[in-house]
Structures are given as structure tokens and as C-alpha cells.
Amino acid sequence: MSLWKIAWRSIQQRALASALTALGVGLGVALVVAVLVIHGVIDRSFKRGSQGYDLIVGPKGSSLQLVLNTVFHLSESIGTIPYSYYEELNEGRFSSAVETAVPVCVGHDYKGSMVVATIPDMFDKLTYLNDRRYEFAEGRNFDLAEPFEAVAGSVAARKTGLKVGDTFVPKDAQQDVADPDDHAHQSIKIVGILAHTGTPNDRAIFMNVEGFYRFGCHTAGPTLAAKLMKPKTEPAEEKSQAKDERAEAEHKPGEEADKHGEDAPDRHGDEARDHAAHGHVHGVPYDQRQVSAVLVCTDMSKPQLAMQLGDLVNADSVAQAVAPSKVISQLFEGIVGNVQLMLLILACLVVIVAGVGILVSIYNSMSDRRHEIAVMRALGASRVMVGTIILLESILLSLGGGALGILLGHGLVGVLGPTIAEQTGVLVSPWSFQYNELILIPGLVVLASIVGYLPAAVAYRTDVAKSLTTAQ
Amino acid sequence: MLELYEVKKSFTEPDGGDLPILDIEEFHLDAGEQMALVGRSGCGKSTLLYVVAGISRPDSGKVMVGEWDITLFTEPECDRFRAEQIGYVFQTFNLLPGFSALENVLLGMCFAGGRIDRARARDLLERVGLGHRMTHKPTQLSVGEQQRVAVARALANRPKLLLADEPTANIDSGHQQQVVDMLRERCREENVALIVVTHTPEVARQFDRIDNLEEINRAVVVK
Ligand SMILES: Nc1ncnc2c1ncn2[C@@H]1O[C@H](COP(=O)(O)OP(=O)(O)O)[C@@H](O)[C@H]1O
Ligand SMILES: [Mg+2]
Numbered sequence: 001m002s003l004w005k006i007a008w009r010s011i012q013q014r015a016l017a018s019a020l021t022a023l024g025v026g027l028g029v030a031l032v033v034a035v036l037v038i039h040g041v042i043d044r045s046f047k048r049g050s051q052g053y054d055l056i057v058g059p060k061g062s063s064l065q066l067v068l069n070t071v072f073h074l075s076e077s078i079g080t081i082p083y084s085y086y087e088e089l090n091e092g093r094f095s096s097a098v099e100t101a102v103p104v105c106v107g108h109d110y111k112g113s114m115v116v117a118t119i120p121d122m123f124d125k126l127t128y129l130n131d132r133r134y135e136f137a138e139g140r141n142f143d144l145a146e147p148f149e150a151v152a153g154s155v156a157a158r159k160t161g162l163k164v165g166d167t168f169v170p171k172d173a174q175q176d177v178a179d180p181d182d183h184a185h186q187s188i189k190i191v192g193i194l195a196h197t198g199t200p201n202d203r204a205i206f207m208n209v210e211g212f213y214r215f216g217c218h219t220a221g222p223t224l225a226a227k228l229m230k231p232k233t234e235p236a237e238e239k240s241q242a243k244d245e246r247a248e249a250e251h252k253p254g255e256e257a258d259k260h261g262e263d264a265p266d267r268h269g270d271e272a273r274d275h276a277a278h279g280h281v282h283g284v285p286y287d288q289r290q291v292s293a294v295l296v297c298t299d300m301s302k303p304q305l306a307m308q309l310g311d312l313v314n315a316d317s318v319a320q321a322v323a324p325s326k327v328i329s330q331l332f333e334g335i336v337g338n339v340q341l342m343l344l345i346l347a348c349l350v351v352i353v354a355g356v357g358i359l360v361s362i363y364n365s366m367s368d369r370r371h372e373i374a375v376m377r378a379l380g381a382s383r384v385m386v387g388t389i390i391l392l393e394s395i396l397l398s399l400g401g402g403a404l405g406i407l408l409g410h411g412l413v414g415v416l417g418p419t420i421a422e423q424t425g426v427l428v429s430p431w432s433f434q435y436n437e438l439i440l441i442p443g444l445v446v447l448a449s450i451v452g453y454l455p456a457a458v459a460y461r462t463d464v465a466k467s468l469t470t471a472q
Numbered sequence: 473m474l475e476l477y478e479v480k481k482s483f484t485e486p487d488g489g490d491l492p493i494l495d496i497e498e499f500h501l502d503a504g505e506q507m508a509l510v511g512r513s514g515c516g517k518s519t520l521l522y523v524v525a526g527i528s529r530p531d532s533g534k535v536m537v538g539e540w541d542i543t544l545f546t547e548p549e550c551d552r553f554r555a556e557q558i559g560y561v562f563q564t565f566n567l568l569p570g571f572s573a574l575e576n577v578l579l580g581m582c583f584a585g586g587r588i589d590r591a592r593a594r595d596l597l598e599r600v601g602l603g604h605r606m607t608h609k610p611t612q613l614s615v616g617e618q619q620r621v622a623v624a625r626a627l628a629n630r631p632k633l634l635l636a637d638e639p640t641a642n643i644d645s646g647h648q649q650q651v652v653d654m655l656r657e658r659c660r661e662e663n664v665a666l667i668v669v670t671h672t673p674e675v676a677r678q679f680d681r682i683d684n685l686e687e688i689n690r691a692v693v694v695k
Contacts, residue, residue, distance in 0.1 A: 001581070006582070372568050372569070379580045381555075382547075465522045
């Protein structure tokens with residue numbers, strides 16, 4: 001019969017009040033745990049290079065926006081860089097430091113899911129979340145030789161209802177409604193659905209970049225396309241493009257664009273040569289192709305060169321190289337970190353309020369227990385012992401509440417997990433325990449000791465003779 | 473075994489004056505001796521037991537238990553002494569409601585700091601006729617049974633002295649005798665000195681020695 005057991009018995013004796021008090025602590029702790037776990041999981045999945053590539057080469061401008069747009073399919077594109085820059089990375093002057101380079105072009109969406117134009121290497125060569133390979137839940141990857149094939153991320157497929165074999169017409173992100181007579185955009189066929197990855201790529205649709213160029217715009221919508229094409233187009237065309245973006249798009253349907261390419265071999269000598277070389281016919285002249293960004297896996301076997309690559313790119317006036325993990329952790333520590341700190345402080349306040357609940361509950365019971373305490377003293381318990389029993393009671397209640405809270409918290413994460421995964425693309429496992437959760441244990445003991453002090457002092461000071469006499 | 477010399481105890485009245493409660497010139501009890509302590513209500517019987525048990529301190533005088541003067545003990549020493557040497561049975565609400573009969577007996581051992589002797593606790597409960605009630609909570613026991621558990625608990629640490637403050641006052645007369653018998657037999661068996669405070673003449677009559685505190689206590693005479 002230890003003091004612990006005696007304390008436990010007094011808790012059992014007032015089971016309902018004890019349970020409610022512990023539940024209060026539990027709810028507070030659950031909040032703390034949920035904040036810690038979600039933060040920890042987001043933190044880890046960002047920091048461990050979840051992107052599967054280590055550099056994004058894109059236009060000069062906001063590196064944050066470039067990362068948000070390229071990695072998370074959020075925000076708007078900050079512009080484009082020439083396609084030739086991708087070739088420099090892939091096979092030109094930068095290629096010695098590059099293992100894989102994947103171009104991406106954005107600017108279209110379908111029913112709210114972003115349509116990213118890229119090459120099959122995106123899924124064949126790049127990985128995600130620590131070297132996991134992309135897999136297809138249904139169908140297969142799109143074929144480089146089939147310009148109008150696409151695959152959908154798991155969430156995007158569910159949201160848009162697209163299935164393997166379905167076709168869809170992507171719409172220009174800058175147009176509010178899809179144009180029913182949209183001739184610029186040929187329909188695209190879904191040939192595969194990606195298995196769930198827990199990354200932002202679940203939320204996007206990926207189409208062949210070749211098909212994208214046949215839409216007649218480079219990347220971030222007609223405005224940019226128009227601007228970029230200005231110096232190289234004829235005055236008449238230029239005017240119409242400048243006046244009306246949509247008109248520009250309509251004037252360049254796939255077939256017409258093909259003709260356009262054939263019609264103007266003299267105007268675009270280089271383009272014609274490229275056509276011949278690639279055996280393709282393009283809507284956008286080859287030398288006017290632009291990309292939104294290039295995802296670059298540097299060659300790990302040449303770390304020196306890989307390190308210099310970023311500097312070399314940044315030294316150019318055309319592009320910038322951004323390490324997404326660095327930008328993300330900056331963003332994370334700057335904004336997300338502060339939000340999480342505030343949430344954590346709030347959650348801790350809830351725990352403290354619940355701790356005061358323990359104080360009130362035990363303190364209220366003290367008047368009923370004066371006689372019990374006096375009996376224990378008459379049996380030879382010292383003042384310190386009866387005070388300790390009350391303290392232990394407080395500690396047991398808060399630790400019990402804490403254990404409940406940890407379960408509740410992880411349960412909460414389990415319930416919220418799928419939503420979080422869908423909204424942010426981050427996979428949150430309810431059983432990913434955080435080391436900083438361990439700090440809850442000494443924290444709760446300290447809290448319990450502080451709130452238990454007052455009732456313990458009452459027990460300590462109990463006048464035995466008086467309490468025994470008044471009860472008789 | 474128990475000797476009191478010139479023990480005085482008074483309480484401070486609300487108006488600040490001194491109210492003498494105890495003033496005992498001399499009081500003796502031999503080892504293993506059993507006595508009844510009588511006297512009208514308010515004459516200081518309970519207060520005397522508190523002083524003997526070290527729960528209350530006298531204002532002056534000596535309280536010798538065995539070879540020790542417990543008035544010289546510090547409070548923790550008093551607590552330890554009480555746990556080891558004194559058994560206590562009150563009028564009512566002896567038992568802690570959250571604990572079974574057996575646990576109530578073990579509780580006494582726990583505070584003495586010695587080892588917990590479950591076998592002895594069971595044996596004591598069997599000897600007071602409650603072998604079949606060990607896991608019952610106090611609310612599941614009659615008042616008479618509760619008092620018998622209290623007797624078993626008071627003896628748990630093999631004390632030298634057992635103090636029973638009106639142990640039968642709340643029991644119907646039919647079951648009073650059972651409790652008194654248990655008390656007397658167990659104390660005789662273990663050679664424990666026994667003071668039973670009682671208002672009931674039938675109970676008092678059974679003891680060879682009956683002290684009336686009104687006669688011993690000079691404070692009452694003054695009042
Ligand atoms: N804490 C106290 N303060 C003041 N007076 C007290 C206190 N405790 C007891 N008394 C008084 O001391 C007297 C003796 O009390 P008590 O020993 O309980 O008598 P008994 O047990 O003989 O009935 C009573 O008159 C009681 O009112
Ligand atoms: Mg009394």
C-alpha cells in the first residue's frame with residue numbers, strides 16, 4: 001500500500017469529478033500533440049527533400065513564388081525562361097553537373113486542378129519523399145511521342161472525376177470560364193492515374209509538354225505568350241495579340257499552328273531545322289518555346305560541379321536557380337513556425353487552465369476529506385505524507401489526462417490526416433510520435449505540483465484533533 | 473507502561489481567555505492492562521487520548537510511554553511513534569471509504585514505514601470475524617463490522633497501547649458486546665494495554681478498572 005495507491009484510491013473514489021478533470025487536461029494535451037505532430041510531419045517532409053530534385057531553375061523574380069508555383073502548384077507563375085535553357089541544363093553547358101532535368105510549363109487548369117506540362121521523366125526518373133518511385137494506380141505514364149496524353153494525380157483524378165481513357169480540355173488559367181468554342185485547346189486523353197504520394201503532385205494533372213506547345217502559348221497564359229512573341233511576329237498579328245489575349249489563343253488552334261509552322265520556314269529557319277531534327281510539328285516555333293521552370297537533379301557524384309551550378313545559373317541574366325528545400329524551410333521558420341508557436345502557446349494555455357481545474361477539483365474535495373486526513377494522521381501518517389498524497393493525486397490526474405490527451409491528439413491527427421494530405425499534399429501519420437512530446441511528461445508533473453500545492457498545503461495543515469472531534 | 477505527570481492542557485477561548493481542559497496530577501497504566509475511562513461529555517476524555525497519542529501536545533507535564541517522554545519528541549517523531557506504538561479506534565468513520573476492509577488494515581502498516589504484512593492483516597480480520605469480508609468497502613459493512621475492521625487495523629502494527637474513543641457508541645446494543653469482546657480478547661492475546669472511553673455502563677462494568685476522568689481531572693473540578 002504505497003502513497004501512490006492511496007492517491008489513486010482517492011481519485012477512484014471521486015471517479016466522475018476525477019474523470020472530468022483529467023479530460024480537461026486531456027483536451028489541452030491533445031491540442032498540444034496535434035500541433036506538434038502536424039508541425040513535425042510537415043517539417044520533416046519538407047526538410048528531407050520531399051521534392052525529389054534539388055534545384056528549380058526558373059525566371060528571375062520571387063524565389064518563394066517560384067517554389068510555391070513549381071512545388072506546391074499554388075500561386076501564379078512568375079514568368080518563363082527560354083526552352084533553350086532547359087537544353088543547356090539537359091545537354092548543353094550545364095549538363096555535366098546535372099543528372100536529370102525536367103521542364104515544366106504551367107498556366108492551364110482543369111476544374112480547379114492545375115495542368116502541368118512536362119516530360120515523362122517527371123515520373124520515370126524523378127522520385128519523391130526520400131527516393132520513392134512514382135507508381136501508377138491505373139494505366140501508365142504518358143508517352144513523349146503522344147503529344148495529347150496526360151496522367152492525373154490521385155487527388156486531382158478524384159476531384160475532377162477523370163478516369164483512364166477520359167478526355168478533357170484544359171482551360172487557360174487566366175480565363176474565367178472555359179470557352180465552349182475553344183479551338184486553341186485540343187482535348188487531352190488521360191492514360192494513367194498516379195498512385196497516392198502524399199505530395200502536392202497528387203493535386204495536379206500532368207500532360208505532355210509537346211501537346212502543350214501545340215496549344216499555341218508558351219507558358220503562363222496568353223499575356224506572357226503575347227509579350228514574348230512580340231518581337232518575332234508580324235505587325236498585324238502583333239496588334240491582335242496585344243488587343244485581345246483570347247483572340248490570340250483562338251487564332252492559333254493546333255492545326256492552324258501546324259500550317260503556320262509549315263508556312264513560314266524562311267521566317268523561322270532555325271525552327272524548321274529543329275522540326276526536322278525532332279520530327280515534330282509545333283504550334284509554337286521551336287526557338288520561341290518557353291518553360292516555366294526546370295526541375296534539376298544535380299549529379300551527386302560530382303558535388304563540386306553541382307554546387308557551382310546554382311551560382312552559374314544565377315550569374316546569368318536569364319534565370320535563377322533556387323534550392324526548394326531552403327526556400328521552404330525559410331518560409332516554414334518565418335511564417336508557419338510563428339503560427340505554430342502561437343498555436344502551441346494557446347494549447348499550453350488550455351493545459352494550464354485544465355491544471356487550474358485540477359486545483360479547483362481537489363481543493364473542493366478537501367473539506368469532505370478533512371476527516372479522512374485526520375484519520376490517516378491518527379494512524380501515524382505525517383503531515384508530509386498526507387501532503388504528498390494530495391500532490392500525487394494531482395500528478396496522477398494530470399499524467400492520466402496527459403496520456404488520454406496523447407491518444408486523443410494522435411487520434412485527432414488521424415482524423416485530420418486525410419484532409420491535411422488533400423489540402424497540402426503532406427502525408428500525416430497519426431502514429432508519428434514527436435520527441436518533443438516527451439517534454440509533456442515533466443511539464444505536466446511540474447504543472448500538477450504547482451496546482452496541487454495549495455490543496456496539499458491544506459492537507460499538511462489539517463488540525464487532527466479538531467477534525468476528529470468535529471466529525472464525531 | 474503509560475505514565476502522566478502534571479499534564480496540563482488548555483484552549484484559548486474566542487474572547488482570548490484561557491480555558492483549562494486537562495489538569496492531571498498523575499495517571500498510570502501497566503503493560504497489557506485494560507481499563508474503562510468514563511466521565512460526562514466534555515470532561516476531556518478525547519483530549520486526554522489525543523495527548524497520550526501525541527496528536528495534541530500538552531501545555532506542560534510529562535507523558536511517558538514505555539521509556540519515552542513523548543512531549544519531547546518532534547512532530548515527525550511523534551507521528552512515527554504513533555504509527556508504531558499506538559492503535560486508535562474512534563466512535564465512527566474510522567475507515568477510509570475508498571479502501572476495502574483489507575486495505576484499511578494495510579493502511580496502518582503503510583504509515584509505520586515497516587514492511588506490509590498481508591498475512592497478518594488477513595489473520596487479524598479473520599480474528600475479528602471478518603475473514604469473508606476482506607474486499608468489502610466500508611459502505612458495504614454494518615457499523616459494527618466497520619468497528620471490528622477498525623480494531624483489526626489498530627492492532628496491525630503490534631502497538632503497546634490501544635486507545636478506543638467510544639467505540640460502541642453508534643452500535644446497537646446487540647452488537648456492542650461483540651466489538652467489546654473483540655477488543656478485549658485481541659488486546660489480551662497480544663498483550664496490548666487498552667483504554668476504552670465509554671458512556672455505556674454495561675460496557676464499563678466489564679473492566680476491572682474503571683476511571684472517572686471527572687475525579688482525576690482537576691480542570692473539571694475547577695469548572
Ligand atoms: N479545539 C478546541 N478549542 C476549544 N475548546 C475545545 C477544543 N477541543 C475541545 N474543546 C473543549 O474541550 C472540552 C473537552 O472536550 P473533549 O475532550 O472532546 O470531551 P469529551 O471527549 O470528554 O466529551 C470540551 O468542553 C470541548 O468543548
Ligand atoms: Mg469525546
